[in-house]
Amino acid sequence: MAEDRIELPWARFVAVGDSFTEGVGDPDADSPGGLRGWADRFAEVLSDYDEEFAYANLAVRGKLIQQIADEQVDAALDLRPDLISVCAGGNDVIRPGTDPDEVAARLDRVVGRLSESGATILVFTGVDTVFQPVFRTIRGKVAIFNENVRKIALKHDCVVVDQWALEELQDSRYWAGDRLHLNALGHHTIARAALDALNVPHDLKPLDPPPLPRHNWRQARKEDVVWARAHLVPWVIRRIKHLSSGDDIVAKRPQPESARRGHHGAENGR
Template sequence: MTETRFLRYVALGDSQTEGIGDGDDRTGLRGWADRLAERLARAEPEVRYANLAVRGRLAGQVRAQQLAPALALRPDLTTVVAGVNDLLRPGFDADEVAAQLEAMFAELTASGARVATLTFPDVARITPLARPLAPRVAALNDRIRDAAQRHGVVVAETSHHDVVTDPRLWSPDRLHASALGHDRIAAAVAHALGLPGSDDAWTHPLPPPDVPRPAGLRAAATEARWAAGFLGPWIGRRLLGRSSGDGHEAKRPLLTAVGSASVP
């Protein structure tokens, strides 16, 4: 059990932290950061929570747009998760992305906040077409660990466990966690932070699926449908210089009680 009281939690990041894959824009997004805040509130009913994450943001944009507002909220707990949008781009530079993350780690920890982050799973095990990205993920994870160690940042090592690539933990686009996946991420971060009631159950495999994964021609057809439905549109936005986050703002820019909505 942690001895630290976390009463002001601020989440920084991109679409995963915003909650894409867990709810929708019409009914509202939940996501792992919301779920972590709910876990905090069970131990500390007075906790207040803000979520500054916006989909599509690169690590440098998270730093430029979210760090100062986060510091102004004087959090005692922050989560910083970014870099996936960077590694999907042709000019990915692991050192540059890590430098942006480390700058956020440094300023947030210097302010007195406890900071947590996580490592990313092997994308090749989620979709075979992403196999060329595996070395990038490994390089970024190594740098995240190094930067976190230098600044006393807690790391939820989601990359170490086979269950994180179970398709049931991912939404149909394979870029964002499903509701079940978001719940596992929240549990992983809670465990890394040592929150009351947390344990390593999030690392346990799911029961065998009712329907086996497709193989052979069926698997190839599944990959083709995914590429047409999700990968193609994503590439198209990049070519046009657009982002999924265009026109979007933080869903919860103010610290408010968990379970209530934040009003800008």
């Protein structure tokens, strides 16, 4: 791709959001916080175009959209980005009794504040949950939220990464063991989708997932029980106690720095 190298219009990328953008499900010992994720993978490609390209990631797992608005938006704007990704509201939508229109109204206010900076803004639709028995019942809520995301994107001239349309994400092999977060395959797929949405040429190819395990009904139900004990029950308990998985977590990349693999030194101004 070197001979086709173009100059991109962005020099500083800041990502805000929750576990999806933090990179939960994609562990990597060489990445800050021990997580890589789609945003790191995406920023690595952009850094190939400009050695001065800088990237910060303020996302923290478990955050609700109002927390993202209160804790991350001003911090993101202070970093003077010209490219911002915001994926927020998913943790709100999956909670029982929440209104996807109200969640979207909060997202509209977040995107409105970020858009005042003049930066290019990436927003994300939610994944089609039809393949996940536990979350299939909220498919309608996700669909309503997604339509609102598209309306917000049109209003604020944002670029949409349409996760609902990604058929790969209907495959369990793209998801981590908790069935809630993407694994390395899934995050790689999102990085590709984000680059494609921005029309950025790249060399990321679709990855072949491992063969599907051969399970009979009894084995599958046993795995469901193990999953529920390990992941679903703790999640429900946290909701009851008003706790969050991100209560003691800080942003893994609070300052703009090189996005190149193995380079975590803070960038000195711009």
